[in-house]
Amino acid sequence: xxxxxxxxxxxxxxxxxxxGSIARAAGREALVASAVSKRIGAIEDRLGTPLLVRGxxxxxxxxAGDALLRQARxxxxxxxxxxxxxxxxxxxxxxxxxxxxxxxxxxxxxxxxVAAFLAAHPALRVSLDERPSQDxxxxxxxxxxxxxxxxDAVDAQGLAAVPYRRDHLQVIVPPTHPLAGRAxxxxxxxxxHPSVALAGAGLVGRLMQREAALHGRTxxxxxxxxxxxxxxRIVAAGMGLAILPAESAAVQARARHLVMRPLDEPWAERRFxxxxxxxxxxxxxxxxxxxxxxxxxxxxxxGA
Numbered sequence: 001x002x003x004x005x006x007x008x009x010x011x012x013x014x015x016x017x018x019x020g021s022i023a024r025a026a027g028r029e030a031l032v033a034s035a036v037s038k039r040i041g042a043i044e045d046r047l048g049t050p051l052l053v054r055g056x057x058x059x060x061x062x063x064a065g066d067a068l069l070r071q072a073r074x075x076x077x078x079x080x081x082x083x084x085x086x087x088x089x090x091x092x093x094x095x096x097x098x099x100x101x102x103x104x105x106x107x108x109x110x111x112x113x114v115a116a117f118l119a120a121h122p123a124l125r126v127s128l129d130e131r132p133s134q135d136x137x138x139x140x141x142x143x144x145x146x147x148x149x150x151x152d153a154v155d156a157q158g159l160a161a162v163p164y165r166r167d168h169l170q171v172i173v174p175p176t177h178p179l180a181g182r183a184x185x186x187x188x189x190x191x192x193h194p195s196v197a198l199a200g201a202g203l204v205g206r207l208m209q210r211e212a213a214l215h216g217r218t219x220x221x222x223x224x225x226x227x228x229x230x231x232x233r234i235v236a237a238g239m240g241l242a243i244l245p246a247e248s249a250a251v252q253a254r255a256r257h258l259v260m261r262p263l264d265e266p267w268a269e270r271r272f273x274x275x276x277x278x279x280x281x282x283x284x285x286x287x288x289x290x291x292x293x294x295x296x297x298x299x300x301x302x303g304a
Contacts, residue, residue: 095285
């Protein structure tokens with residue numbers, strides 16, 4: 001019978017892939033290079049396929065190595081969460097819940113809602129992991145997260161869903177912009193103006209691409225940025241409009257004297273859901289958090 005791959009070897013393999021060098025990985029892990037090389041060679045012998053090749057910039061994973069790297073990170077992450085949960089029991093924590101959440105959910109009310117839950121249940125621990133919506137569903141299905149929070153447009157077939165909050169997409173422009181004088185703005189009317197977008201817009205970005213195509217247009221942003229602050233700075237500089245949720249953008253938009261107008265489309269109101277496997281199978285802490293989030297309900301539109 002073949003022995004399973006141990007966590008130490010997985011950690012060393014991840015280190016080699018991340019540093020691009022057996023020598024650098026050995027230094028990071030306080031080992032000699034020959035020990036690292038021997039462990040990786042043993043995995044290759046066990047699997048019967050090479051995991052690393054020497055590339056132009058050092059050592060790189062083969063396709064089999066890429067697969068192992070992906071799984072190794074998940075296994076090591078699961079072990080870290082296990083240790084943290086058990087340490088929590090030793091320190092008096094009576095349960096923990098991992099929540100995988102979309103970028104939008106984390107940018108809006110979810111952190112505050114979880115904080116309120118923890119204030120009422122100080123013996124519990126909750127970890128929030130930012131994930132793309134599709135990965136939220138995958139994590140819940142795989143059991144690596146007890147709960148997931150994502151837009152209800154994601155394909156979550158087979159999972160239980162509880163309605164959570166809503167947000168409302170707004171067109172954000174400087175006061176001098178041609179669209180600033182309108183009460184509401186149709187999406188098609190934004191296509192004739194330069195725009196700026198947040199990188200990793202996910203489902204919303206794909207939806208807008210599709211809507212543009214339906215109008216025979218191509219959605220082409222002047223630039224993409226990684227933060228809300230940078231996005232609104234660019235809008236304030238007159239370099240493009242942005243389409244963002246009022247719930248996350250209103251405070252900063254008002255501070256920059258920007259104009260927010262409701263996006264006049266049926267899909268401009270996004271509904272979020274709390275996803276889980278069969279509720280009866282959830283640990284008690286996860287069930288209580290699920291119920292708490294379900295009671296939060298849709299918030300009013302702020303700053304619209």
